[in-house]
Amino acid sequence: MNLKAQIDAYNVQKEADLPTEVLALMNTTNEELIAQHIRDNALQVGQKVKNFSLLNHRGESTELATLLAQGPVIVSFYRGAWCPYCNLELKALNDYLPQFKAKNAQLIAISPQLPDETLSTAEKNALEFDVLSDVSNTIASQFGLLFTLDERIQKLYTGFGIDFEHYYGDKSFKLPLPATYVIDQNGIITYAFISEDYTLRAEPENVLAALQLENI
Known part of the structure; x- marks a missing residue:
């Protein structure tokens, strides 16, 4: 089952589990975020990525260069x-890790979570690649992905028991858009999937295809 099929199955279950008014609020705020076109100002194919260094889930420094x-x-x-x-x-990307490695590619995931939560994410999902802590969203901001969660959704998520201060160390409610990039050895972006719609994610098969194009 590809990632989209897994997401579709989750969406069906979500619609069965959540009240109609909650689903309506989620859809409304999602559509409003999409209408902001934040991704238009994000880094795109052909642009160069600045070098950066972040701590991985084991507390080790990981440098892009x-x-x-x-x-x-x-x-x-x-x-x-x-x-x-x-x-x-994350789990779908992890499943493709052997195929990514066969193309000599490295995989990293980045979120603004605190180091302990990053470690928890890696362990919970049995991830075999580096998961990095971008506390305060410094790198997400450099990529042009940063947005502030709608106040109505802030309250909704808080009501669900999601403690943002626990995960991020603050209550700024700033998050990166879901985005997946392939960066070549010159630091140039050769593939970019960026979406204001948090329910859409890059299909690992498409990421692999982008790597294959580099090898032609």
Whole structure:
């Protein structure tokens, strides 16, 4: 089952579990975010990515330049461990890790979560790649992905028991748009999936196809 099919199945269950008014609010605020066209100002194919260094889930420094010296790098921005769509995406990417490695590619995932929560995400999903902590969204901001969660959704998520201060160390409610990039060894973006719609994610098969194009 591909990632879209897994997400579709989750959406069916979500619609069965949540009250109509909650679903309506989620859909309304999602449509309003889409209408902001934030992704238009995000880094796109053909642009160069600045070098950066972040701590991974083991507390080790991970530098983009070091990874690029070994081959292309896949970078996936996700919201956090509380997000079911993010967990589905991370596990789907992990399933493709052997195929990514066969193309000499490195995979990293980035969120603004605190280090302990990043470690928890990696362990919970049995991830075999580096999961990085971009506390305060410094790198997400450089990529042009940052947005502030709608106040109505802030209250809704808080009511669900999602403690943003616990996950992020603050209550700024700033998050990155879901985004997946392939960066070549020159630091140039060769593939970009960016969506204001948090229910849409890059299909790992498409990421793999982008890597294959680099090898032609």
